[in-house]
Amino acid sequence: MTAQIDVTNVSKSFGSLRVIENLSLSIPAREFVVFLGPSGCGKSTLLRMIAGLESVDEGEIAINGERIDHLPPGKRGVAMVFQSYALYPHMTVRQNMAFGLENVGVAKATIAARVADAARMLEIGHLLDRKPGQLSGGQRQRVAIGRAVVKEPDAFLFDEPLSNLDAALRARTRIELAQLHQRLRSTMIFVTHDQVEAMTLADRIVVMNNRRIEQIGSPMAIYDRPATRFVAGFVGTPQMNFLDIRGAAARPEGLEVRLGDDFAVRTRVDPAAAERVATFGIRAEAVQVRPAGQGDADGVVDVLERLGDRALAHVRLADGAVVVANEIGQTRLSVGDRVALRFDADKAHLFDAAGVAFHSRSAP
Amino acid sequence: MTDRADQRARWREAAGADAPDWRNALFVAPYLFVFATLLAFPLFWGVWLSFHKADFFSLGPFIGFGNYVRLFHDAVFLQAIENTFYFVLLTVPALALIGLFLALALNANTRLATILRSLFFSSSVLSVTIVTLIWRFVFIPQYGMLAAIFSLFGAEPPAFLTDPNLAMIAIAITTIWWCVGLPMMLFLAALQQIPGDVYEAAALDNASRWRTLVSITLPSIRRTFVLVAIVEIVMQFQLFGQAWLMTRGGPNNLTRPIVLHIYDIAFRRWDVGLGAAASEVLFALILVAAMLQYLASRRGDEP
Numbered sequence: 106m107t108a109q110i111d112v113t114n115v116s117k118s119f120g121s122l123r124v125i126e127n128l129s130l131s132i133p134a135r136e137f138v139v140f141l142g143p144s145g146c147g148k149s150t151l152l153r154m155i156a157g158l159e160s161v162d163e164g165e166i167a168i169n170g171e172r173i174d175h176l177p178p179g180k181r182g183v184a185m186v187f188q189s190y191a192l193y194p195h196m197t198v199r200q201n202m203a204f205g206l207e208n209v210g211v212a213k214a215t216i217a218a219r220v221a222d223a224a225r226m227l228e229i230g231h232l233l234d235r236k237p238g239q240l241s242g243g244q245r246q247r248v249a250i251g252r253a254v255v256k257e258p259d260a261f262l263f264d265e266p267l268s269n270l271d272a273a274l275r276a277r278t279r280i281e282l283a284q285l286h287q288r289l290r291s292t293m294i295f296v297t298h299d300q301v302e303a304m305t306l307a308d309r310i311v312v313m314n315n316r317r318i319e320q321i322g323s324p325m326a327i328y329d330r331p332a333t334r335f336v337a338g339f340v341g342t343p344q345m346n347f348l349d350i351r352g353a354a355a356r357p358e359g360l361e362v363r364l365g366d367d368f369a370v371r372t373r374v375d376p377a378a379a380e381r382v383a384t385f386g387i388r389a390e391a392v393q394v395r396p397a398g399q400g401d402a403d404g405v406v407d408v409l410e411r412l413g414d415r416a417l418a419h420v421r422l423a424d425g426a427v428v429v430a431n432e433i434g435q436t437r438l439s440v441g442d443r444v445a446l447r448f449d450a451d452k453a454h455l456f457d458a459a460g461v462a463f464h465s466r467s468a469p
Numbered sequence: 470m471t472d473r474a475d476q477r478a479r480w481r482e483a484a485g486a487d488a489p490d491w492r493n494a495l496f497v498a499p500y501l502f503v504f505a506t507l508l509a510f511p512l513f514w515g516v517w518l519s520f521h522k523a524d525f526f527s528l529g530p531f532i533g534f535g536n537y538v539r540l541f542h543d544a545v546f547l548q549a550i551e552n553t554f555y556f557v558l559l560t561v562p563a564l565a566l567i568g569l570f571l572a573l574a575l576n577a578n579t580r581l582a583t584i585l586r587s588l589f590f591s592s593s594v595l596s597v598t599i600v601t602l603i604w605r606f607v608f609i610p611q612y613g614m615l616a617a618i619f620s621l622f623g624a625e626p627p628a629f630l631t632d633p634n635l636a637m638i639a640i641a642i643t644t645i646w647w648c649v650g651l652p653m654m655l656f657l658a659a660l661q662q663i664p665g666d667v668y669e670a671a672a673l674d675n676a677s678r679w680r681t682l683v684s685i686t687l688p689s690i691r692r693t694f695v696l697v698a699i700v701e702i703v704m705q706f707q708l709f710g711q712a713w714l715m716t717r718g719g720p721n722n723l724t725r726p727i728v729l730h731i732y733d734i735a736f737r738r739w740d741v742g743l744g745a746a747a748s749e750v751l752f753a754l755i756l757v758a759a760m761l762q763y764l765a766s767r768r769g770d771e772p
Contacts, residue, residue: 158669179675191666195688204684205674252670 107134108168108182108259108292110155115164117150124150126316127164132294134169137286140296141303142313143339149264151313152296156185156262168259179208184253185262188269190245192237192252199233202252216255223251226288243274250285260292267302279305300340304328312336334460337386343417345386346428350455353379359466362455366423368402372453373465381457391452392430394418394438400445404428406438420446518745525739536746546747548722549730550754552637556708556726557758559641560648561701567645568652568697573686575653576660586657593650597710604643605630605715630716636724640711647711648704652697659693660686695766699759706755727751 110132117125124147132138140148153159155166157178166174173181184205192201199220206216224230227247237245246266253261263282267275283306286293297303303310304324312319312327312335320332331337337345352363355376362385363369370385397403407427408419416436420428428446432438455463519536522529540546571589575582592600607614608629619626629639663686671681709728712718718725727747735744 156669156673158672178669178672183673185670185673187666187670189664189666191664191670193667193670193685195691196684204671204676208675208677208680252674256674 107290109134109170110260110292110294111165111167111170112151112155113165113167115151115154115161115166117147117154117159117162123316125154128316128318129164130311130318130321132292134292135290137283137293137295137306137308139303139307139310140294140313141298141300141307141310141340142319143298146313147316148296148298148311148313152185152262152264152294155181155260155294156183157181158185179205182259183262184256184258184260185264186246186249186253186266188265190237190249190266190269192245192248194237197234197236198229198240198248198251201237201248202255205252205256219255219257220251223254226254226285227251242270243278246270246274246278250282254285254289258291260294261289263293263295265297266295267297268299275302282306300342304340310340312339314339330464331454331462333462334384334386334456337454337456337462341388343389343429345388345454346392347456348385348387348426348428350382350385353382355379359450360455360463365402365426370401370448370450370453372450372455374453374455374463375466378455378457378463382455382463383458384456386454386456386462387428387448387452389417389429389431391449392428393447393449394420394430394432394436395445395447397443397445400447403443403445406440406442406444409436409438409440411436418444420444422446515745515748518742519749521742523742523745525741529742532742536743537750539743540746540750545722545725546727546730549725549727550750552722552724553706553708553726553754555637556641556644557702557705559638560644560705561698563641563645564649564652564701564705565694565697567649569656569690569694571649571653572656572660573682576657586653589653590650592647595647597647598714600643600647601711601714604639604646608639608715631720633720633723636716636720640708640715640724643711643715644705644708648701652701655693655697655700656690659690663689691766695763698762698766702758702762703755706751706758727754 110130112128112130112132115125115128116123128147128151130151140151142148150159154161154174157173157176157180161174164174165172168182193204196204202220202223203216206219211219220233221230224233227250229244229247229251232240232244232248237248240248246269249266266282267278270278279302282295286306295302295306307324309321310324310327311321314335320327320336322330322332327336327340331340331345334347338347348364350362350364351367354361354363356371359371359373360376360379360382361369361371362382364385374382393400402422404420404422406418407421410417410419415434416432416438418430418432418436418438420430422428430446438444451465453465457463518528520531520533522532522535575586575589595603605613610616610626610628610631613626615629616626627635629635667685667689668681671685676684707728708726709732712724712726712729713732716724718729728751731744731747731751734740734747
């Protein structure tokens with residue numbers, strides 16, 4: 106009922122277009138893994154290769170140690186939930202769920218029992234005799250999940266299954282998927298470009314960009330210690346602030362960098378990186394708004410986004426760069442105010458020209 | 470807004486927002502004119518004619534159902550009805566099935582499939598004269614292609630165009646060859662409407678090729694099957710050219726279709742009233758057949 110999945114040195118091209126480049130990944134049994142990345146990064150292709158819907162050009166894919174990349178999709182012990190659900194339109198919900206089991210000759214009584222179980226779990230019992238055309242988007246989604254659940258697969262594959270739902274339903278279904286994983290303890294792979302889905306669902310996130318893996322780690326590791334500038338910018342809302350570094354100097358407690366119109370921030374990054382660092386990155390919640398003159402740098406409030414529990418102040422510094430700061434509670438700021446920004450240097454990240462990250466030596 | 474537009478807006482307001490703006494009728498007027506003069510009027514005029522003794526120069530006396538009574542005592546007309554039904558039975562199922570088979574076989578994105586699709590459709594663009602000429606070359610005794618093939622094996626070729634049992638089959642084969650392009654195209658269009666991920670789901674559901682065809686593909690194109698059946702019923706009931714050019718309705722009137730009979734009555738014997746009555750009978754037959762097919766397909770089709 107669960108599977109360890111190993112992807113080894115896999116490459117894939119469509120014609121002359123390379124979409125996956127020598128990629129390796131190991132997913133332990135029972136893990137909920139999310140492939141996160143922008144459109145076209147290869148995450149869906151990787152999922153479809155595991156499902157058997159795309160061939161593997163080079164490399165191997167194994168489930169529980171057994172190589173499966175040459176097997177047809179039905180023989181791999183995986184079930185998939187499609188973005189568009191892909192329900193069989195002329196079959197009832199019950200027939201949709203039973204179809205895969207009938208094809209492998211499962212006894213009728215077993216099929217009926219499994220369909221009933223899944224229907225109860227997903228609360229679609231009253232829909233069993235309807236056809237997909239008579240269901241709402243959320244109901245179709247549940248049927249699609251039900252169709253996967255009844256097969257009792259070793260691994261579930263989800264290809265952006267929430268992207269066709271409205272915001273409220275998406276949030277609810279997200280929680281239900283997490284509960285489903287708790288209950289079934291199956292390996293699950295979930296593809297999305299939505300970092301909130303990735304952060305909330307994943308045991309581990311695989312951040313992909315441009316044909317390869319940028320970072321693999323727990324949601325908090327990805328958030329706190331992004332391996333590259335791409336990961337730092339892609340994960341987190343609002344996006345991490347990036348400032349160009351004008352100069353760096355080694356200090357005993359860490360690297361001091363000069364930013365903007367020449368103000369200094371003393372980070373706790375290993376001074377050995379002094380020659381390489383090019384960009385300074387800091388999240389909005391590590392930037393504090395203070396009265397003018399009492400912080401690291403002064404600026405003017407350009408835009409104010411009030412979110413209720415907090416506000417995002419977009420502050421323009423003297424050199425024109427804009428830094429977003431997170432103000433907890435109801436802010437008293439208004440647009441045009443002169444303020445100072447104070448950077449929490451422990452939570453600063455530095456990146457070299459190629460995007461490789463350096464973090465504080467002690468865990469922040 | 471100009472003063473006039475202003476005024477018009479006020480009128481419309483006074484008449485209620487849903488009041489029709491009759492100037493819009495101008496947009497449909499050209500079509501309505503064609504529809505009324507070339508379709509609706511002839512339809513009713515034909516019915517009216519069929520109750521009269523008429524020729525091309527004058528509308529004779531009103532004779533009620535006299536023409537219809539004469540028709541149903543005309544052994545040749547009854548034979549023509551039987552012939553037409555036989556022909557429809559020979560061609561429509563074959564066209565639907567062969568069209569479906571070709572569509573399934575050629576629903577691929579390869580160069581060969583593209584070429585074959587155009588090839589199978591190309592016969593549809595030929596005129597009936599060319600088509601019957603080609604097939605007369607095939608069927609003609611002694612010199613025809615069939616004759617040549619049969620003589621290779623030292624056998625006597627069947628006389629397709631003169632044998633009472635084979636003549637209609639020859640016309641049916643010709644017609645199927647000529648007409649199979651349209652059903653194939655309609656089925657291809659329907660097949661391409663089926664989303665690819667449904668097939669991917671079926672592959673993950675361990676469905677064999679046969680099971681995929683029977684449980685996914687065929688149910689998805691059922692509506693097109695009905696469409697093809699109705700279109701072909703309507704078209705093949707109107708058989709004329711092939712029979713006229715290949716057999717002249719012979720031997721012994723066994724390939725004489727209804728339309729050929731109408732042509733004979735109205736345009737060769739100048740009995741226009743009787744011809745109109747025969748046309749109405751054909752119209753009723755086509756209507757009933759198409760409706761039956763439609764209703765049969767609707768059964769078991771939930772909303």
